[in-house]
Amino acid sequence: MSVSILGTGITSFGRRPDDNMRSLSQEALGLALTDAGITASDLNMVVFGNAADGFLHGQEMIRSEVALRHAGLAGVPMINVENACASSSSAFDVACMAVASGTADVVLVMGVERLTHPTKRRSFDALATAVDLHEHTALASTVGATGAPPEVEGSSHSPLMDLYAAKARSFMERSGVTAEDLALVSVKNRFHGSLNPKAQFQTPVEVEDVMASRMISDPLRMLMCSPIGDGAAAVIVASSDYVKRAGKPDVRVAGWALTSNGADPRAAQPVARAMDIALTRAQLSALGATGCAQLIELADQLRGRGGARQVAGARVGLAQNSGGILDDLDEAVAAVTILTLKD
Secondary structure (H helix, E strand, C coil): CCEEEEEEEECCCECCCCCCHHHHHHHHHHHHHHHHCCCHHHCCEEEEECCCHHHHHCCCCCHHHHHCCCCCCCCCCEEEECECECHHHHHHHHHHHHHHCCCCCEEEEEEEEECCCCCHHHHHHHHHCCECCCCCHHHHHHCCCCCCCCCCCCCCCCHHHHHHHHHHHHHHHHHCCCHHHHHHHHHHHHHHHHCCCCCCCCCCCCHHHHHHCCEEECCEEHHHCCCCCEEEEEEEEEEHHHHHHCCCCEEEEEEEEEEECCCCHHHCCHHHHHHHHHHHHHCCCCCCCCCHHHHHHHHHHHCCCCHHHCCCCCCEEEEEEEEEECHHHCEEEEEEEEEEEEC
């Protein structure tokens, strides 16, 4: 059974100290239900992606049941997914499998994160847990893992940035890419953010601004790094027949894949493997807050409602999202999703 996107909803992203996982989730859910033209009673399942609320704010185990407790979803089966930065992309994968198998007709996918914390160090520590702490004993000590060596002095930035910086240096050595080339990526991203009213940063920058910003971990400077922020995104997927009956544009989930890394060399390069699988499923050979937010941007583009950032004639979109780091600076998990606009 083919799978399509019925509706989407996304909050603004940024530091939202007055919000929590519940308020952010309910805001995104309300927007998604309105966009889909349905009510909460029409949902058959919820798949809820969140990575760090337990570490940062103490809510473990039943995050979706808590976040959506007052959302009119009593009795609806809920699945909680935690998979580092790919949590909501992984939740989307589960939802697509449920619809494609005929297990459910309409499924809510929720991705929510409240990364801000009164103690910024705590936010950094949460991000640092997305590595193999058995191998990275210094990080294990930093985040206070059980059985870790004696406490070491905390970092002034996310320890993950040191790993990403090492990966960047390796790429620069192989490819000849310069720090100024990396700065151009930030310039491009900030420009697109300036056109998105939900983006955390909406002010364009120039290469000179990026290169003048504080060095975080060579070669990565502050304006090259992702910020800590809060937000939520909701995607409602349904069978394509359901979407057609609802009279909505048929934004089809043409291909999707979720892969993981591991000690076996065959598990290396999860992004490339996920890309191959998704392209094969979509029967294509050219080309995602994180996760759900990426997919919402793609869906908006394919539905022609991208506003000032609309890509003319967009009919195919690809989102790639990965999370965690394992050996050889490779991603622990990777997800690729391809959406197409059907006539």
